[in-house]
Amino acid sequence: xxxxxxxxxxxxxxxxxxxxxxxxxxxxxxxxxxxxxxxxxxxxxxxxxxxxxxxxxxxxxxxxxxxxxxxxxxxxxxxxxxxxxxxxxxxxxxxxxxxxxxxxxxxxxxxxxxxxxxx
Amino acid sequence: xxxxxxxxxxxxxxxxxxxxxxxxxxxxxxxxxxxxxxxxxxxxxxxxxxxxxxxxxxxxxxxxxxxxxxxxxxxxxxxxxxxxxxxxxxxxxxxxxxxxxxxxxxxxxxxxxxxxxxxxxxxxxxxxxxxxxxxxxxxxxxxxxxxxxxxxxxxxxxxxxxxxxxxxxxxxxxxxxxxxxxxxxxxxxxxxxxxxxxxxxxxxxxxxxxxxxxxxxxxxxxxxxxxxxxxxxxxxxxxxxxxxxxxxxxxxxxxxxxxxxxxxxxxxxxxxxxxxxxxxxxxxxxxxxxxxxxxxxxxxxxxxxxxxxxxxxxxxxxxxxxxxxxxxxxxxxxxxxxxxxxxxxxxxxxxxxxxxxxxxxxxxxxxxxxxxxxxxxxxxxxxxxxxxxxxxxxxxxxxxxxxxxxxxxx
Numbered sequence: 001x002x003x004x005x006x007x008x009x010x011x012x013x014x015x016x017x018x019x020x021x022x023x024x025x026x027x028x029x030x031x032x033x034x035x036x037x038x039x040x041x042x043x044x045x046x047x048x049x050x051x052x053x054x055x056x057x058x059x060x061x062x063x064x065x066x067x068x069x070x071x072x073x074x075x076x077x078x079x080x081x082x083x084x085x086x087x088x089x090x091x092x093x094x095x096x097x098x099x100x101x102x103x104x105x106x107x108x109x110x111x112x113x114x115x116x117x118x119x
Numbered sequence: 120x121x122x123x124x125x126x127x128x129x130x131x132x133x134x135x136x137x138x139x140x141x142x143x144x145x146x147x148x149x150x151x152x153x154x155x156x157x158x159x160x161x162x163x164x165x166x167x168x169x170x171x172x173x174x175x176x177x178x179x180x181x182x183x184x185x186x187x188x189x190x191x192x193x194x195x196x197x198x199x200x201x202x203x204x205x206x207x208x209x210x211x212x213x214x215x216x217x218x219x220x221x222x223x224x225x226x227x228x229x230x231x232x233x234x235x236x237x238x239x240x241x242x243x244x245x246x247x248x249x250x251x252x253x254x255x256x257x258x259x260x261x262x263x264x265x266x267x268x269x270x271x272x273x274x275x276x277x278x279x280x281x282x283x284x285x286x287x288x289x290x291x292x293x294x295x296x297x298x299x300x301x302x303x304x305x306x307x308x309x310x311x312x313x314x315x316x317x318x319x320x321x322x323x324x325x326x327x328x329x330x331x332x333x334x335x336x337x338x339x340x341x342x343x344x345x346x347x348x349x350x351x352x353x354x355x356x357x358x359x360x361x362x363x364x365x366x367x368x369x370x371x372x373x374x375x376x377x378x379x380x381x382x383x384x385x386x387x388x389x390x391x392x393x394x395x396x397x398x399x400x401x402x403x404x405x406x407x408x409x410x411x412x413x414x415x416x417x418x419x420x421x422x423x424x425x426x427x428x429x430x431x432x433x434x435x436x437x438x439x440x441x442x443x444x445x446x447x448x449x450x451x452x453x454x455x456x457x458x459x460x461x462x463x464x465x466x467x468x469x470x471x472x473x474x475x476x477x478x479x480x481x482x483x484x485x486x487x488x489x490x491x492x493x494x495x496x497x498x499x500x501x502x503x504x505x506x507x508x509x510x511x512x513x514x515x516x517x518x519x520x521x522x523x524x525x526x527x528x529x
Contacts, residue, residue, distance in 0.1 A: 002472070004468075004472060009527070013529045036498050060468045061465060102467070102471070
């Protein structure tokens with residue numbers, strides 16, 4: 001089975017929420033040194049709820065698709081809910097089991113989001 | 120002329136994986152049956168320790184181990200088997216040098232290396248320079264990944280303060296071959312005392328090598344990149360150079376006499392081989408060099424160059440300017456490590472999608488970040504060839520790349 005499932009290819013080709021959020025209350029950048037992937041996430045948090053999301057970045061399809069899928073998913077969620085997310089939630093969203101080398105790509109956006117909301 | 124279809128029959132991995140398209144020989148090569156058999160034979164028939172045992176099995180193991188040293192010495196044109204030290208791999212060979220040189224260097228001394236080094240010949244020296252307060256000069260490369268203005272740059276970089284110049288014979292990314300003989304003579308003309316170390320990990324497997332003719336003082340390589348088992352490397356050094364180095368690892372097998380106060384050590388090469396070595400691996404390694412000698416290294420080189428030319432032109436025919444080759448397109452100064460970029464597709468996506476089709480290539484920085492930094496590229500895909508590679512491997516790669524493109528194109 002290919003790891004490049006339709007949902008991954010779709011989000012890679014047509015990323016949702018791509019761009020910069022001018023009025024972001026939180027922004028956080030992370031880099032994956034093994035692939036060279038970079039992700040910056042922008043979150044607008046009002047009363048503990050994520051009301052708007054954007055990301056920009058470059059890198060492999062897995063990292064970019066995972067960012068798009070994750071952000072779509074966390075819009076409307078509370079900070080507490082986002083803090084509790086783990087890689088297994090990402091894996092469920094992506095619908096594939098990745099090799100350890102690619103897990104780093106897939107979890108990059110989640111790590112950036114969690115770092116941002118923990119500050 | 121090499122017939123890769125016949126050669127493939129000697130490699131059991133192709134029997135077990137009939138559709139395997141293996142294009143990652145720069146990372147490690149596949150193993151012929153003779154090498155696998157030699158490993159098994161040692162473990163099944165005479166798995167005794169070397170140099171110590173007084174019984175026939177141990178004598179056989181010692182003879183196998185030391186015969187292998189002779190054969191590998193002959194394969195690289197060493198003056199004597201005493202100049203061949205067995206290590207785990209090229210990385211260890213180069214680290215042995217960086218650590219043992221430490222006691223010979225003073226603050227302010229200079230080390231010169233290049234931007235086309237594998238990390239194994241870059242990081243040990245960078246760390247040594249930091250520890251000892253040495254100056255590390257990194258020679259830059261052109262956009263094609265070749266050393267820039269060698270003559271002029273060497274004139275500027277080398278002085279009486281330069282104690283070590285360490286450089287790759289062949290780049291593990293671009294396949295660029297450095298003119299070592301010329302470089303050594305330029306260095307020695309300015310400073311005859313300067314040690315010249317050559318990382319031969321990507322040259323010995325692919326071309327005839329004569330270390331005496333190259334003129335360098337030390338030369339390092341790995342047997343697993345030339346059909347041998349993993350875990351066996353060589354540090355070759357001119358005998359008088361090896362002799363001035365202190366031991367690196369202390370322990371069994373390397374010592375001559377021990378007292379409570381002071382000990383003395385064996386002569387080279389055994390001084391550098393503390394502990395039980397990879398006996399089976401060393402014995403099997405000479406089966407690998409025998410296999411290569413049977414093919415002929417000139418033949419092996421010609422085969423690889425032909426495949427490289429074919430690969431370069433087929434990639435261009437199929438994809439035109441969508442493929443960017445990292446390295447020179449002229450095959451006269453390079454060998455068959457073919458690194459490239461393909462459209463905007465990320466190298467890791469390309470390699471993973473090719474892998475899903477049974478095509479093995481490498482993606483990333485290939486442990487050569489300094490080169491990728493110099494060329495201002497994030498990462499690349501690398502397809503590399505060896506004696507068992509054939510045109511079908513390249514044709515399948517191209518078909519595979521077309522599928523990758525269809526999958527990822529936006």
